[in-house]
Amino acid sequence: MSIKFLAEDDRPREKFLLKGRNSLSDAELLAIIIGSGNRDESAVDLCRRILKSVDHNWHNLSQLTIKDLMRFSGIGEAKAISIAAALEIGRRRAAQEVPDRKRIGSSAEAFQIFKPHLSDLQTEEVWAVFVNQSNKVLHLSKMTSGGITASMVDVRTLFKTALEHFATGIFLAHNHPSGNLKPSEDDRRITKQVSEAGKILNIILIDHLILNQTSYFSFADEGLL
Structure with missing residues (x-):
């Protein structure tokens, strides 16, 4: 099925499967985490607004508290925690060194x-x-x-x-x-x-x-x- 025929909220997931994670915008990646938008906005539109409020900077977004995130319509406690958890995973990954793979020489x-x-x-x-x-x-x-x-x-x-x-x-x-x-x-x-x-x-x-x-x-x- 072509992406254009899918519901707005389903497109990021389908795009991820069809084209790979590198094809997604920041808003689309964040939309996958929150899952759905609000009555007036799709998940992608809501995430565009959230990212715009922090100058499209992931570090700035990570500085927002759960209460800060919940000020956006459509972001309840569960979604706010999901966003914060995803950003914390990213922080921990960045802090870790890439493990050296074992080489087999004989x-x-x-x-x-x-x-x-x-x-x-x-x-x-x-x-x-x-x-x-x-x-x-x-x-x-x-x-x-x-x-x-x-x-x-x-x-x-x-x-x-x-x-x-x-x-x-x-x-x-x-x-x-x-x-x-x-x-x-x-x-x-x-x-x-x-x-x-x-x-x-x-x-x-x-x-x-x-x-x-x-x-x-x-x-x-x-x-x-």
């Missing part, structure tokens, strides 16, 4: 990431770490449990997750509860399948690890990738 370092999740399990699970071009961790996720076969590891889901996190590389891992680290034919087959699929999407399978409680087997270290 199979041993990958093993240390996977070990807490896989080493003590009694059933097989498949996990993946998705990394950027610098091999810095973007996301860690369990992909499946119960086995390591083509039917159990959905390659489409694996690469869908990689694309969602803008990953350029994948470290794959699964455990052998028996303790035997020798790769099975299924292990080799799924490794090849993931590696070949990644070449099409330009997302590299950097390594595939098989873990037991104390050690691991690396396809990359053994030259099997």
Whole structure:
């Protein structure tokens, strides 16, 4: 549905979904927080008026008290608290440093990431770490449990997750509860399948690890990738 056919109060949310958060004006972002306007104004119009009163400056808006905000028609206590809470979240975010992502430089370092999740399990699970071009961790996720076969590891889901996190590389891992680290034919087959699929999407399978409680087997270290 085109945005122009939507009710005024629904447009910021729909615009957010259709075009992304960067497409919204300050008034539209604030309108999403308050949800609705008053009898004479839409949420967006009300927020334009609120922002105009503080010279369209978020810092100035954060200086308003709950009572100050409630002086605007359509802003009750609940909406005023929602605005104040959102601004406080923004203040705390700005005060924090961007966390440094862990970089994986070897199979041993990958093993240390996977070990807490896989080493003590009694059933097989498949996990993946998705990394950027610098091999810095973007996301860690369990992909499946119960086995390591083509039917159990959905390659489409694996690469869908990689694309969602803008990953350029994948470290794959699964455990052998028996303790035997020798790769099975299924292990080799799924490794090849993931590696070949990644070449099409330009997302590299950097390594595939098989873990037991104390050690691991690396396809990359053994030259099997």
